[in-house]
Amino acid sequence: MAKYILNRLWQTVIVLIGVTLITFVMINIAPGDPVAVMMAKKADEATITKIREQMGLNEPLPVQYITFLKNAVTGDFGNSYFQKYPVSTLIARGFKVTGTLAVGVLLFSIPFGLILGILAAIFRGRILDRVFMFISTLGMALPSFWFAIILQLIFGLWLKVLPISGVNTLSGYVLPSIALGLIYGASIARLTRTNMLEVLNQDYIRTAHAKGVSEVAVVLRHSLRNAAIPILTYLGTLIKNILGGSVLVETVFSIKGLGSLLVEGIMKRDIPVIQGCTIYIATVFVIANLLIDLLYGLIDPRIRVSKGGA
Amino acid sequence: MSKKSQALPVDTVKFSSFYHDAFLRLRKDKVAVCCLAFVILLIIVAVFAPIIAPYPESYQDTANILSGSSSEHLLGTDEYGRDILSRIIYGSRVSLMVGVVAESIAVVIGVTMGALAGYYGGKVDMVISRIIEVFASFPQILFAIVIMFVLGTGIINVFFAIGFVGWTSVARVIRSQVMQLKSNEYVEAARASGGGNLAIIMRHLIPNCLSTIIVIITMEIPADIMYEASLSFLGLGVQPPQSSWGEMINKARTYLRANPTYSIYPGIALVLTVLAFNLLGDALRDALDPKLKNL
Numbered sequence: 001m002a003k004y005i006l007n008r009l010w011q012t013v014i015v016l017i018g019v020t021l022i023t024f025v026m027i028n029i030a031p032g033d034p035v036a037v038m039m040a041k042k043a044d045e046a047t048i049t050k051i052r053e054q055m056g057l058n059e060p061l062p063v064q065y066i067t068f069l070k071n072a073v074t075g076d077f078g079n080s081y082f083q084k085y086p087v088s089t090l091i092a093r094g095f096k097v098t099g100t101l102a103v104g105v106l107l108f109s110i111p112f113g114l115i116l117g118i119l120a121a122i123f124r125g126r127i128l129d130r131v132f133m134f135i136s137t138l139g140m141a142l143p144s145f146w147f148a149i150i151l152q153l154i155f156g157l158w159l160k161v162l163p164i165s166g167v168n169t170l171s172g173y174v175l176p177s178i179a180l181g182l183i184y185g186a187s188i189a190r191l192t193r194t195n196m197l198e199v200l201n202q203d204y205i206r207t208a209h210a211k212g213v214s215e216v217a218v219v220l221r222h223s224l225r226n227a228a229i230p231i232l233t234y235l236g237t238l239i240k241n242i243l244g245g246s247v248l249v250e251t252v253f254s255i256k257g258l259g260s261l262l263v264e265g266i267m268k269r270d271i272p273v274i275q276g277c278t279i280y281i282a283t284v285f286v287i288a289n290l291l292i293d294l295l296y297g298l299i300d301p302r303i304r305v306s307k308g309g310a
Numbered sequence: 311m312s313k314k315s316q317a318l319p320v321d322t323v324k325f326s327s328f329y330h331d332a333f334l335r336l337r338k339d340k341v342a343v344c345c346l347a348f349v350i351l352l353i354i355v356a357v358f359a360p361i362i363a364p365y366p367e368s369y370q371d372t373a374n375i376l377s378g379s380s381s382e383h384l385l386g387t388d389e390y391g392r393d394i395l396s397r398i399i400y401g402s403r404v405s406l407m408v409g410v411v412a413e414s415i416a417v418v419i420g421v422t423m424g425a426l427a428g429y430y431g432g433k434v435d436m437v438i439s440r441i442i443e444v445f446a447s448f449p450q451i452l453f454a455i456v457i458m459f460v461l462g463t464g465i466i467n468v469f470f471a472i473g474f475v476g477w478t479s480v481a482r483v484i485r486s487q488v489m490q491l492k493s494n495e496y497v498e499a500a501r502a503s504g505g506g507n508l509a510i511i512m513r514h515l516i517p518n519c520l521s522t523i524i525v526i527i528t529m530e531i532p533a534d535i536m537y538e539a540s541l542s543f544l545g546l547g548v549q550p551p552q553s554s555w556g557e558m559i560n561k562a563r564t565y566l567r568a569n570p571t572y573s574i575y576p577g578i579a580l581v582l583t584v585l586a587f588n589l590l591g592d593a594l595r596d597a598l599d600p601k602l603k604n605l
Contacts, residue, residue, distance in 0.1 A: 011443075018444030023456070030460040141585035143536055145543050146559055146577035153570055244449020248540055252563070262452070263544060266459045278456055282447040 004297060012290045019282045020072060024065050027275050068275075077276030082268055087276035090261055095280075097167060098250070098257035102242045104177030105184065109238075112181070113188025114231075118219060120189065121196035132189065139186030144245050148179035148252040165254040172253070180249045184238055191234060195227035229296070236292045240285040328521070335597040342593030345586040352583060356402040363396035368551045376569040385575045388558070389565060394572060397553040398579050404554040405583060408468060408538040409531040415473025416534075417527060420480025421519070425511050427481070428488030438481070446478045454537055458546040468547045472537050480526055487519050521598040529591035532584040539580055555580045 052058055059067070071077070077087035113136075120132040155175060156164030163172045199205065200223055208218050247259035254260075258277060265273030336342050355362055364384070365371075371383070371391040378386045385394040427438035445453075457471035491497065492515065500510050539556030541547030548554035550561075555576040562573035 011440075014440055015443050015447060018440065019447050022444060026456060026460050031462070137589065138581075138585065141532070141581050141588055143539055143543075143556075143577065143580055143584075145540065145556075146573070146580065149559065149563060149566070149573050150577070153566060153573075157566060157570070240447075240449045244451040247451060247455065248543065251544060262455070266455060266546065269459075274456065274459065278448065278452065281449060281452060285449070286447050 005294060008290060008293055012286055015286055016283060017069075019286065020069055020279055021065070023275055023278045023282075024068055027271055028061060028064075030271075072279060077279070078272035080265075080273050081270045087272045090273065091258065091276055091280050094256065094258035094261040094277075097255060098243065098246050098259060100167070101173060101176055101180070101246055101249070101255065101257060102239070104173045105181040105242050106238075108177045109181035109185035109188060112185035114192055114224075116185070116189035117192025118196060118224070120193045121200060122219065124193075124197060129193075133193070136186040136189040139182045140190075142182060143248075144180050144183060145248040145252050147182060148176065148249050151175045151179055152252070167253075167255050172255075176249045176253045176255060179252070180242065180245050183245075184241065188231060188234065188238075191231055192227060195230050196223055199223045199226045232292060232296060236285070236289040239288045243281045243284060332521070332594075332597040336593055339593045339597075341589055342597075345590040345593070348582070348586040349590060352402055352586075353406065355399055356406045359399050359403055363393075363399040365393040365396040367397060367400045367553055368392065369396070376565055376572065378569065378571060386569060386571055388561065388569075388572060394558075394575055397558060398555065398576055401553045401555045401558060401576065402579070402583075404465060404542075404548050404552070405535045405538060405580070407465070408472060409535050409587070411469045412472035412534045412538070413476065413527055413531050415469060416476030416480055416530065417523060419473070419477035421484050421516060421523065423477065424481035424484025425488050425516060425519075428485040429492055429507065429511055429515065431489070435485070438485075442478045442481055450475045450533075451537060451540055454541055455544065455546060458541060463546055463549050465548050465552070468538055468541060471541070472534050475537065476530055476534060479530065480523075483522060483526055484519055487522055488515050491515050491518050525591065525595045525598055528587060528594050532587035532591070535580070535587070536584055 057064070075088050077091070079086050080090060083090065116132045116136060120129045123129045152164040152175065155162045162175055163169070164175065166172055167176075196219075205218060205222055208222050213222075243258070246257055247263060249255075250257045250259040251263060258281065261273060262277040262281075264270070265277065336346075360366075369392060371387060371393070373391070374380070374383060374387045375391045376387060376389055377383060377391075380386070383393050383395070385398070388394055388397070423438050423442070427435040427442075448456075454471045454475045457474055458467060461467035461470060488511075497510055497514055500514055505513070538547055538554065539559070542554040542556030543560045545557075545560060548557055550557060558576040559573055559580075562569070562576070565572055
């Protein structure tokens with residue numbers, strides 16, 4: 001187990017270095033002089049040269065990268081060009097909002113997906129199964145940003161029951177969570193159904209039935225636990241996609257989260273913000289994946305053996 | 311003679327190839343046939359857009375601005391009085407082109423990387439696998455956004471951005487498939503008869519991955535179409551006056567109260583297209599390569 005953990009940690013470090021390198025290289029080959037953008041053509045040539053010097057932009061790129069990496073490790077991504085705050089402060093502020101949204105998405109999509117998937121598996125081949133699978137197939141084809149607008153139209157403009165922009169109150173998170181969560185709930189439903197069907201065919205389930213264990217207990221205690229492992233693996237991808245998808249949903253609902261911070265940074269060419277957000281989001285995913293993998297090893301002993309542990 | 315052929319109906323036994331079999335299986339699937347028909351219809355609409363669309367893409371009917379459905383404008387008009395139906399028809403061109411071109415880029419990079427990693431194994435595999443892992447660490451849409459920032463807006467750059475984002479999933483599948491295939495006897499035979507590594511990869515391994523590649527393409531095209539719509543929705547993709555479904559939904563957002571259906575129609579076009587490709591992909595996977603079930 002220790003070897004497995006060490007191996008996994010080492011991999012994570014390499015991937016994180018790769019993440020910073022790709023981001024740094026991409027941003028640096030983007031056309032346009034950051035200082036000229038920052039000064040919005042208000043400064044003369046001499047001032048620009050001076051600022052470039054101060055910001056270390058005249059150093060060769062590898063040196064700049066090392067400096068950047070050193071600072072990034074301590075959580076320092078520099079200052080925003082346009083807002084007079086360090087990028088780390090802006091990210092922390094944005095993450096509070098996006099994190100709450102992510103929790104909302106998980107709270108909606110996991111129960112939604114599990115319930116749909118379990119019921120579809122139990123009633124497989126019947127009308128209920130078909131209806132639920134149709135809902136989930138449709139859900140996977142709905143673009144979150146468009147579904148968000150539809151929700152705004154229905155609940156905000158016609159029924160007038162929920163706020164359609166901003167997150168001043170917790171109720172502001174309801175529509176964004178559903179808009180973003182539907183597609184993931186739909187995937188979880190499909191995944192759950194497939195896994196449940198596989199598990200329900202196993203001998204030990206038949207044994208449980210033969211023993212006279214009630215249907216509910218068979219589903220909840222015997223099937224769901226085994227069916228849950230692939231869903232746990234999906235959780236990593238889910239977190240990554242929620243962070244990505246929040247870019248779109250935050251735009252629709254005018255939420256000031258990490259996603260809109262990034263989009264705003266792109267529009268204004270605010271390089272430290274773009275760099276910081278990109279690396280931060282990728283890092284959250286890489287770390288989450290690491291934790292899930294370790295947790296997975298704990299739950300399922302077969303994995304730590306097969307992955308060269310022991 | 312006729313007696314013999316009755317006893318042994320050689321001429322009625324058809325040699326059915328792998329792809330022919332798959333086609334027969336696909337034809338039995340009613341949903342798949344409907345989806346295929348829809349996709350073909352979409353291609354026809356996109357190709358003949360100037361003939362089919364009731365108005366030119368940028369024609370402005372200034373007397374009818376943000377109007378609802380009418381006999382003149384079936385799906386109403388936008389903020390410049392442009393016919394929404396016509397713009398949806400023209401927008402199908404962007405979606406389909408992105409699906410084809412961006413996915414081709416992803417497949418070329420993905421198959422090359424996947425085949426190299428799977429065939430050579432060892433250090434090559436380790437390096438490529440790490441690269442894949444790094445690329446896959448970014449949420450796809452976010453990565454596409456940053457690439458659009460680097461390249462600038464416009465449809466050509468959308469192709470590249472989405473292609474760069476999509477190659478990792480192709481590479482992963484091809485890598486594991488090549489790994490399995492390379493231990494086959496025909497690969498050994500090819501090597502024994504003097505085939506070089508490159509020849510073995512190009513002539514034996516990649517052709518054997520073809521059915522997998524077809525399945526991946528069909529399953530990734532809807533995702534690519536969705537990414538394009540998302541980028542254009544954020545204003546980073548296709549630029550007006552060229553119409554794209556994502557860009558239309560973005561513009562419509564401002565006029566939710568004045569013309570609510572403006573935002574709904576391009577979305578329905580997008581949903582139907584993605585749905586058709588998704589279902590077609592599922593059916594193709596079942597027909598060609600059931601092993602990919604958990605993709």
